[in-house]
Amino acid sequence: MSTSTADATPDVAAPENKRAILFVFAGLLITMLLASLDQMIFSTALPTIVGELNGVDHMVWVTTAYILASTIMMPVYGKLGDLIGRKGLFIGAIAIFIVGSIIGGMAHDMTTLITGRAVQGLGGGGLILLAQAIIADVVPARQRGKYMGAMGGVFALASVAGPLLGGWFTEGIGWRWAFWINVPLGLLALATAAVFLRLPKGRSTKPTIDGLGMALVAIAATCLILFTTWGGNTYAWDSAMIIGLIVGSIAATVAFVFVERRSPEPVIPLHLFKERNFVLTTVAGLITGIAMFGALAYLPTYLQMVTGRNATEAGLLLIPMMAGLLVTSIVSGQFVSRTGRYKWLPVVGTVLVAVALVLLSTLTPSTSLVILGLYIALMGVGLGMSMQILILIVQNTFSSSEVGTATASNNFFRQIGASLGSAVVGSLFTARLTQLISERLPEGAAAGGENSLTPSALKGLPTQVRDVIVGSYNDALTPIFLYLVPLVAVAAALLFFVTEKPLATRIERDDAEPEKMPTALSVMD
Numbered sequence: 001m002s003t004s005t006a007d008a009t010p011d012v013a014a015p016e017n018k019r020a021i022l023f024v025f026a027g028l029l030i031t032m033l034l035a036s037l038d039q040m041i042f043s044t045a046l047p048t049i050v051g052e053l054n055g056v057d058h059m060v061w062v063t064t065a066y067i068l069a070s071t072i073m074m075p076v077y078g079k080l081g082d083l084i085g086r087k088g089l090f091i092g093a094i095a096i097f098i099v100g101s102i103i104g105g106m107a108h109d110m111t112t113l114i115t116g117r118a119v120q121g122l123g124g125g126g127l128i129l130l131a132q133a134i135i136a137d138v139v140p141a142r143q144r145g146k147y148m149g150a151m152g153g154v155f156a157l158a159s160v161a162g163p164l165l166g167g168w169f170t171e172g173i174g175w176r177w178a179f180w181i182n183v184p185l186g187l188l189a190l191a192t193a194a195v196f197l198r199l200p201k202g203r204s205t206k207p208t209i210d211g212l213g214m215a216l217v218a219i220a221a222t223c224l225i226l227f228t229t230w231g232g233n234t235y236a237w238d239s240a241m242i243i244g245l246i247v248g249s250i251a252a253t254v255a256f257v258f259v260e261r262r263s264p265e266p267v268i269p270l271h272l273f274k275e276r277n278f279v280l281t282t283v284a285g286l287i288t289g290i291a292m293f294g295a296l297a298y299l300p301t302y303l304q305m306v307t308g309r310n311a312t313e314a315g316l317l318l319i320p321m322m323a324g325l326l327v328t329s330i331v332s333g334q335f336v337s338r339t340g341r342y343k344w345l346p347v348v349g350t351v352l353v354a355v356a357l358v359l360l361s362t363l364t365p366s367t368s369l370v371i372l373g374l375y376i377a378l379m380g381v382g383l384g385m386s387m388q389i390l391i392l393i394v395q396n397t398f399s400s401s402e403v404g405t406a407t408a409s410n411n412f413f414r415q416i417g418a419s420l421g422s423a424v425v426g427s428l429f430t431a432r433l434t435q436l437i438s439e440r441l442p443e444g445a446a447a448g449g450e451n452s453l454t455p456s457a458l459k460g461l462p463t464q465v466r467d468v469i470v471g472s473y474n475d476a477l478t479p480i481f482l483y484l485v486p487l488v489a490v491a492a493a494l495l496f497f498v499t500e501k502p503l504a505t506r507i508e509r510d511d512a513e514p515e516k517m518p519t520a521l522s523v524m525d
Contacts, residue, residue: 040162069121078408149333
């Protein structure tokens with residue numbers, strides 16, 4: 001275990017170069033806000049949207065279409081960015097995202113809406129990923145922590161602002177503004193990127209595109225996301241459809257590995273997995289995705305059904321967690337930039353997430369909201385100490401010619417973890433809830449059946465029936481938090497073996513010549 005770090009003082013940028021980087025960074029933050037808001041803003045607007053468009057039975061596709069498209073595109077954007085340069089891809093991703101937003105905003109049926117979400121995903125897969133990689137292009141690793149911390153803060157902000165904006169638009173000027181808001185923000189991000197972004201050009205030689213590898217990773221990811229989304233809900237776990245998707249995912253993965261071993265420019269190079277830090281942080285990131293989205297996906301439902309709060313109030317009750325994530329993400333980033341030390345941050349952060357999950361498993365219907373707020377704030381603190389630092393570790397492991405591919409691969413597996421977490425926890429929660437209600441209530445006691453229970457309907461039930469249902473919701477979800485603890489403990493143990501390599505104080509260019517610019521890149525000269 002190494003605890004060494006760079007003792008050299010980081011290069012100091014001239015004031016004009018700092019201003020140039022700040023302009024670039026502002027554009028990247030706007031872009032990350034676009035992508036982060038879009039992931040969260042539909043959580044409160046979705047019931048109204050699908051009801052107005054007569055598509056309740058297709059509700060899952062509004063979310064799945066975006067997740068699927070964005071996940072598939074992550075490794076593609078990462079590899080192409082390393083091969084041909086990131087600026088053009090970044091501008092293209094923003095433009096595609098805006099087009100998808102326009103399609104969604106003009107939708108008058110579910111087919112058009114789902115198409116718009118899929119197009120958004122095709123662009124959205126590159127927004128956060130390329131923003132993270134671009135920071136690696138213009139800021140040395142030693143200085144990068146404070147920028148990555150602010151990016152984590154944007155995610156925390158969007159996690160609260162998204163549901164609140166979605167509810168406000170739905171109840172006010174209309175749900176279509178959940179799409180239209182992306183147009184002015186996207187145009188601002190486009191203008192900023194076009195004017196201020198100066199990045200290395202792609203490789204001078206004609207790039208070889210790994211088309212077959214990209215197709216296979218798309219098939220594997222599609223099968224995996226669909227079987228985790230549909231399994232136990234749309235289709236039974238032992239149905240032919242789910243078994244077929246599992247077999248398809250495994251077969252595509254095996255074929256992908258075979259192809260990547262022979263490709264001159266693999267979309268996910270297998271040699272990345274020879275680096276211990278990459279393997280450890282990628283597995284830990286996947287587990288973090290499972291735990292984070294597994295725990296958070298159903299907390300708003302829990303808050304509404306168990307505490308009796310409405311959708312907006314449930315969103316506001318999540319503020320302590322996002323505040324903890326925002327503060328520690330920024331503070332930990334500043335700490336890394338000042339000291340060059342980072343190894344202990346994700347280890348401690350992951351341990352805190354495990355502790356928070358243990359505490360959440362002790363919740364009862366009588367637990368005060370203050371205590372609940374403290375528990376989820378602790379989870380936010382842990383996530384803020386780990387999420388962005390893991391990406392920094394990955395980027396510090398590889399040269400600038402592979403930083404996009406490595407960042408994309410790490411994000412890809414984290415996204416897979418998020419899909420697995422929300423799907424598996426959802427399936428367990430639904431199964432336990434149905435079982436507990438059927439065991440504790442006489443048949444027909446819940447008017448309309450348990451499938452039609454809503455927070456407002458729950459309030460109208462007799463006190464005795466309501467108490468049984470509230471207790472069932474509590475007892476169905478809280479044990480699942482405890483099930484996630486061993487998994488998170490494994491992540492903390494893995495991160496303990498990360499080698500703390502010195503953070504680079506300069507950016508080494510090896511395969512590309514930078515564009516002429518007396519701005520961001522000159523901070524390293």
